Amino acid sequence: FGLAACIFIVWDCDISNFFSYNVVQNSFRPIWEWYCLSHLHHWAAFCGMIFAINLPIASYQLRKLESLHILTNIMAKGLIFMTLGAVVMVWTAGPLQMSRSAYNISHPYFGIIPVLAFTYLRNICGAMREHHVGIFSSLGKYSLEIYLLHHHAFTDSGCILFIPGYPRCNFALVSMLLLFAARVLHRRSIILRHMLLPENEERKCIQHASSIVVGLAILYTLARALSLANMVSVGTISTITIVCGILIFQTVVDMTWAEYRDTGLKLAHRSALSDPALSFNLDMDESSAAKISPPLIGTLVFVIAWCVWTFFSNALQPCGATANNGHWVPVNPCLARGKLHRQFHAANYIGPSECSESNNNLEWSWPENRQHTHCRYRYRNDIEVQQKLHGKKVVLIGDSSVRSLFQSLCRFMGDHNAGGFEDTTPSHSDAIKTYGSTTFEYKWAPLSVDIVTKLKVLKNSGFVASMKRRPDLVIAGGGAWDKLHLSVTDEDPQSQRDTVTKLAKSLSEVNSPVVWFTPPTINTRALNSDEKRIQMSEESIGDMRQMYEELGVTSSVSFVLDGPSFTRERVSESFDGVHYPPSTMDAGAQIIFNALDWLMAASNSAQVDLYLPKPGSLGIPYLGLMMICIALIGLFFFDGYLGVSYLAQFFANDTVSPGELYEAAFTPIFKRLKISQNGERVQGISSYYGADKHEMTELLGRSTASLSRSIRRR
Numbered sequence: 269f270g271l272a273a274c275i276f277i278v279w280d281c282d283i284s285n286f287f288s289y290n291v292v293q294n295s296f297r298p299i300w301e302w303y304c305l306s307h308l309h310h311w312a313a314f315c316g317m318i319f320a321i322n323l324p325i326a327s328y329q330l331r332k333l334e335s336l337h338i339l340t341n342i343m344a345k346g347l348i349f350m351t352l353g354a355v356v357m358v359w360t361a362g363p364l365q366m367s368r369s370a371y372n373i374s375h376p377y378f379g380i381i382p383v384l385a386f387t388y389l390r391n392i393c394g395a396m397r398e399h400h401v402g403i404f405s406s407l408g409k410y411s412l413e414i415y416l417l418h419h420h421a422f423t424d425s426g427c428i429l430f431i432p433g434y435p436r437c438n439f440a441l442v443s444m445l446l447l448f449a450a451r452v453l454h455r456r457s458i459i460l461r462h463m464l465l466p467e468n469e470e471r472k473c474i475q476h477a478s479s480i481v482v483g484l485a486i487l488y489t490l491a492r493a494l495s496l497a498n499m500v501s502v503g504t505i506s507t508i509t510i511v512c513g514i515l516i517f518q519t520v521v522d523m524t525w526a527e528y529r530d531t532g533l534k535l536a537h538r539s540a541l542s543d544p545a546l547s548f549n550l551d552m553d554e555s556s557a558a559k560i561s562p563p564l565i566g567t568l569v570f571v572i573a574w575c576v577w578t579f580f581s582n583a584l585q586p587c588g589a590t591a592n593n594g595h596w597v598p599v600n601p602c603l604a605r606g607k608l609h610r611q612f613h614a615a616n617y618i619g620p621s622e623c624s625e626s627n628n629n630l631e632w633s634w635p636e637n638r639q640h641t642h643c644r645y646r647y648r649n650d651i652e653v654q655q656k657l658h659g660k661k662v663v664l665i666g667d668s669s670v671r672s673l674f675q676s677l678c679r680f681m682g683d684h685n686a687g688g689f690e691d692t693t694p695s696h697s698d699a700i701k702t703y704g705s706t707t708f709e710y711k712w713a714p715l716s717v718d719i720v721t722k723l724k725v726l727k728n729s730g731f732v733a734s735m736k737r738r739p740d741l742v743i744a745g746g747g748a749w750d751k752l753h754l755s756v757t758d759e760d761p762q763s764q765r766d767t768v769t770k771l772a773k774s775l776s777e778v779n780s781p782v783v784w785f786t787p788p789t790i791n792t793r794a795l796n797s798d799e800k801r802i803q804m805s806e807e808s809i810g811d812m813r814q815m816y817e818e819l820g821v822t823s824s825v826s827f828v829l830d831g832p833s834f835t836r837e838r839v840s841e842s843f844d845g846v847h848y849p850p851s852t853m854d855a856g857a858q859i860i861f862n863a864l865d866w867l868m869a870a871s872n873s874a875q876v877d878l879y880l881p882k883p884g885s886l887g888i889p890y891l892g893l894m895m896i897c898i899a900l901i902g903l904f905f906f907d908g909y910l911g912v913s914y915l916a917q918f919f920a921n922d923t924v925s926p927g928e929l930y931e932a933a934f935t936p937i938f939k940r941l942k943i944s945q946n947g948e949r950v951q952g953i954s955s956y957y958g959a960d961k962h963e964m965t966e967l968l969g970r971s972t973a974s975l976s977r978s979i980r981r982r
Contacts (some may be wrong), residue, residue, distance in 0.1 A: 278890025322908035587643035628843035632855035745785025776824040788831035795845035
C-alpha cells in the first residue's frame, strides 16, 4: 500500500510546484521524455507485482475448477471471461477511441484491462497452458531490462543511427544490440543481487542496501558539486568514473568475498557428492592481485578505447570545414525515405497526396564522405528548427543578401509569407520578428563600416543598461555594395582595407557565436547597369571575398556561410544579378541549421520544447485513487484479476474463492523455501541451491561441472 501511495503522489499528483522548476528546464527535453514514458506505464509494474503475488492462487483456482464437473467448469470460467471481455469492449469503445494525446494520459489507468483479459484467455484451459511461443518466453526474462534500455535506443528524435540510408536494416541492428545488452544486464543484475542481497540473510541485506543508498547520495552530491563548480567535462567525468568504479568494486569484493568463497566450496562439495570416489581440495586464489586485477583490466580497456576514439576523431575533418560542401541534385520527393537518404541525403517533406511522377525538384544535399559522416548533415524540418531556436535571439546584420537569409529563417518558423509578394516589410530598414520565445532581429547595414557600427551596439554600455537580451547567434555579411560604392578613387581601396580590418576585430570581440555570410555568386549579365557590371562583376566580388579572408574576417568568426557554395549552380536564377529566389536561400538556411549543432552545443542543454507541458501535468488524481482502490482489492482479496475471479462462486461453491485458496496454494511454496506456516524460516541449509543452481553458478562465473573439474584427487 505504501508503494501505491508513492506512485500516486509522484505520477498522479502535480507536485512540480513544490520543486525548483528551473532545474527541470535546464534539461527539459530529456526530463519530459522520461516523465512521459514513465507516466505511460507507472501503474503497470505495480499491477504486475499484484498479479505475481497472487499467481499461485490464480493457477490453483483454474486447476480447482477443472477438477469439478465439466459444466460447472465451463460456466464459471465463461462468466469470468465474459466479464473481462465486457470490460474490454467498454475500453475499446471509450479510451481506445480517444485522440493520441488523450489516450496517452488515460493509458496507465486502463491499459491493464486488455492485458488481464488476454492473460485469462491464454490460460483458460490446460491445452492452451501446455503450449507457448519459446521466443516470447525468452524475451519475458529480459522484459524489465528491455523496457529500461529502449529509452536510450529509441527516442523521440529517432533510432540510434548505425546504417544511414537503410532505416529497416538499422532498426533490426539496433534491436539485436538492444536484446544483447538486455541479456547482459539481466545476468549481471542477478549476480550483483545475489552478492549484495544474499538469500535468507536479512541483516546483510539491510547493511548492503544502506551502503548502496549512502553511495548513491555521495555520487549525487559529487555530481552537483561538479556542476556548480562548472567542472563538468569528459576528462573529469572519465577520471571520476574510473576512481569511483575501482572503489565500488573493491567495496563489493570486501563485502562479499567470504560468501563467494564459502558458496564455491558448498557447490563444489555438492557436485563431488554425486561421485563418492572423488575427494576434493578446492583452490581459491585470495591474493590481492586476484581481487584488484578486474578493475585494472577494465581501466586499461577504457583508456585504450578512449585513445582509439580520440585518434579517429582527430583524423576526421571538423564539421565547420565541410558544412558548405554540398550541391544541388534533381530529386523526386516521392521516392522511398531510405533511397532519398542514400542517394541524395534528402528528406521527403512532400506528402503522399502531393506526389506524382512529375515531382522532380532541385534539392540541396551533402555528398557521401567518410571524413564528415560524424557531422550528420541532413535536411532540418520546421519542427526541428523551431525546437532548436526556441528561446533564442538571432541578430542578422548586413546587406540585402543577409535580409534574404533573414526571410528564409522566418519561413522555417512558420511565417511562409516572409520574402513573398505579401511581405510589406521595407527593404532597406531594420526589422524584428518574434515567434513565441524566438526573436529574429535584422539590422540594415549595406557597407562594412555600417556593420562595424552595428556591432558596437551589441557590446556598448547602453546595450546592457537598457536590459535588452544579448543575442544567442549573430549572422553578419556584406562586401558586394562596398565594391560598388567605395572603389571610385585610388584612396578608396586603402580606406576600405582599414575598415575591413576593423570589421575583423569587431567580429572577434562579439561574445556570441558569429556566422559570416560571404556574398553569393553574382550573375554579371543580369546586373541592371553598366556601372554594376564593371564594379560588381563576379570577378570583382571574388577579389573582395579574397581580401576579407586575407584581412582576417573569416578567421574571426565561428563559422563561414559560403555564399557561392549554394548559389554557383543556380546563378541563372538570379533575376537581378544579386538576389536569389527563396528556395535557393533556404539552402543557406539549411547549412546554418546544421552548423547550429556545434555553434549552440553549449546552450542547447537549456532548450525547452515548444509544445511540451511541464512534468507532473499528465496525472489524473481521481483515476489514481481508483487504481489504489483496485490495488487494495487485489492485495487484500488475494485476486490477481482484481476481484473478477470471485464471480466463479456463482456456479461453484466457496471452495474456489481466492480467499479460501490461499493456504492450499502457498503451502508447497512454503515447504520448498523451508518456511513454516507462521512465516518463520526453518534453520538449516536452504533449498535455494537446488531451485536456482544455475543463477548461483553464474555468481561464480562457471558451472558446477567446471567446479568439479577444478578439484584434485588426493
